[in-house]
Amino acid sequence: MAAVFTEANFEAEVLQSEKLSVVDFWAPWCGPCRMFAPTFEAVSEQYPNVVFAKLNTEDQQELAASFNIRSIPTLMVFREQVIIFTQAGMLPKAGFEQVVQKSLEVDMVKVHAEIAAQEKQP
Numbered sequence: 438m439a440a441v442f443t444e445a446n447f448e449a450e451v452l453q454s455e456k457l458s459v460v461d462f463w464a465p466w467c468g469p470c471r472m473f474a475p476t477f478e479a480v481s482e483q484y485p486n487v488v489f490a491k492l493n494t495e496d497q498q499e500l501a502a503s504f505n506i507r508s509i510p511t512l513m514v515f516r517e518q519v520i521i522f523t524q525a526g527m528l529p530k531a532g533f534e535q536v537v538q539k540s541l542e543v544d545m546v547k548v549h550a551e552i553a554a555q556e557k558q559p
Contacts, residue, residue, distance in 0.1 A: 438525045440490040444500045450488065451515050454489050457540055458488040462511040463505070464495045473527045488535060514540045518550055 442450060442460065451458045461477050463470035474491075494501040494509055504513065506535035507525070514522035514536065521543055522536055 439486075440488065442490045442492045442500075443497055447492070447497075447500060451490070452518060454488065454515075454516055454522070456488050457537075458490065458515040459537060459540075460513045461489075461491045462494050462501055462506045463509050463514065464493060465493055467509050468496075469527050473510050476528070476530045476533055480530065480537060483534070484537055487541070487554060493503065494510065512536070516543065517545050517549070519545070521548065 440450070451460060459481075461470075461473070463474075465471075477489065477491070481487075493502065494506055509525070511523065511525045512528065512533075515518055521540055522555060524536075528536065
């Protein structure tokens, strides 16, 4: 079951979490968002150790803007305070499952080392 994120809980639940978090930026009026919702829910049930959350861009406009959400639905995957995947548009179920699985397999030691190296560059 997907959680609902707001500005009040987003930082603690996603940005400061060590867990893999998959966030669906959506809006109630968005047809593709409504079509993707059952896929999002079905995949969330397959991965109980992953945080799946929906963020309503209408209710949380400042938070959505802080992530430069320009179209919906947009998926973002966070792990250890790093955005490791982002994509606007719907994904088929198999494609979404693959994104989650590949995100779990990412070598975060390597990712953090690459980020540190980039930050050192002038």
